[in-house]
Amino acid sequence: MLFAFSIFCVFLNRIILKAKIKKYSLKTSTIFVLNVCLICLCFASLRGHNLRYDYYQFSSNKAINELSTNPLLAFYWALKNYNKDTLSKQISMTKEQGVILQEQLFPLFQKSPKNDLAKEIKPHVYFNLMESFGLNVLEFSNEKYNFLGHLDKHFKEDFVFKRFLSSTNGTLNSMMSLFFISPLTKELTTSKFSLTKLDFTPLQLYKQAGYKIVFVTSGKKDLYNFGEFAQVNGVELFIDANVLLQEYPQAKETIHRYGVADEFMYQKIFKLLKDSKQPLFIMSLSVSNHPPFTHKINENLLDFEKISKDLLNKFSNQAHNTLKYYTYANDEFGQFLDAVKTSSFKDRIIIAATGDHRVRNFDIDFDREKAFAYSVPFYLYIPKDFQKGLYVDKNRIGSHKDIFPTLYHLSLSEVEFLSLGGRSMLQAPMNPKLEFGFNDSGVLIDENGIYLAKSPKAYFYENNTTLKNTQQDFEPDEYHQNFFKFYTELSLWQLYWRLNLLR
Secondary structure, three states, rough: OOOHHHHHHHHHHHHHHHOOOOOOOOOOOOOEEEHHHHHHHHHHHHHOOOOHHHHOOOOOOHHHHHOOHHEEEEHHHHHHHHHHOOOOOOOOOOOOHHHHHHHHHHEEEEEEEOHHHHHHHHHEEEEEHHHHHHHHHHHOOOOOOOOOOOOOHHHHHOOEEOEEEEOOOOOOHHHHHHHHHHOOOOOHHHHHHHHOOOOHHHHHHHHHHHOOEEEEEEEOHHHHHHHHHHHHOOEEEEEHHHHHHHHHHHHHHEEEOEEEHOOOHHHHHHHHHHOOOOOOEEEEOOOOOOOOOOOOOOOOOHHHHHOHHHHHHHEEEOOOHHHHHHHHHHHHHHHHHHHOOOOOOOEEEEEEEEOOOOOOOOOOOOOOOOOOHEOOOEEEEEEEEHHOOOOOOOOEEEHHHHHHHHHHHHHHOOEEEEEOOOOOOOOOOOOOHHHHHEEEEEEEOOOOEEEEOOOOOOOEEEOOOOEEEEEEEEEEOHHHHHHHHHHHHHHHHEEEHHHHHHH
């Protein structure tokens, strides 16, 4: 098509050059207006498509995506990203600082326990990061209005931790924290470091163990260049909305700004698992539960007449749409689990899921929800053979940092891994300093209470099954007073160390 269009342009150009054009005498004002119009037209042509840099990849063919831009636009993007690259210009940390920080907090490296069953079977590992899957809305789910849909059954059958925090309050931020153990996001993905391969990531560990690394999303791979960065760092197969549209023509009916409906993502993941001859490590990101809530979904999941007005009034906007798409996203994941549990590979797959962050347009009661407002569930499906010898405390405190140590415990054997205080949620506590949860908004939780970066006070829980707090406060000890500063520094230090930027 491009070649044919080029021939057409040459043909049209020859006609114009050979044409005998009659001379016209125009007024100066008319010439001025026509030239302004021509300049605007040229500017629009040079600008290319109307998409942002984050969303210019509209095709699964990279060459087509690159042709959709032009040299001036591409250079502008490159210059803009270059000017943002402050990472390598302001590093003042030394190697010795990391040793001191680890002594003050905890060691960065740990080792997973011996697991003979995992060595023998090598189960598939699937981790699902779900858009806005927050407990702040999920707590209202009940028999009258079920916001989990088909997922409700699996929450009752399998392992679920609810005293659990997301690492950040943004999608890309949480992905970078989980998959690459990085506190920085665009500083990596849209800078010269976008071509840097980071060591000690979950992707690298699973690849070394013989797994094929796959990333699937119902969204687009070009969100701040995340797709390219992920592929540089070991993703062998990256499937996004453009690929899903090719394989599932009916997905066209569900196209929206951020991608397509989640159901096609789950169909593709199930097919990959069913057809694979080698163990897969699959990561996924759902996007259906993201505004503007415009794509076609099952409209019959909720009866809004049964939902109380008090609950609907807690939303700042789009209450009906938020609940509808929240339920749809959960229901589709539940249907996927239904299929997995009746499949031929049900005994050789481990599945984990959590939310990237809280539901945003929902009221926060700052008096009682200092930590709960940032909570997300951590769900695990574990075949019975892999459940032997597990330590189970459903009220255990945790956060995103603990997800991959838990998966290493279940699916790998005696691997050394890098973690910012993470530990397996299904292994008996060994180091009290690791029994905490953290959100980068300045929230720290442990079994004793809630600590805030911007407050000299800490707060007790209502009880040992919730993250909601009372108004009764206490004074944190010196360790917890210094924790936010030390943890932030250690988080940055380990990334600078892996990028070889330390002085």
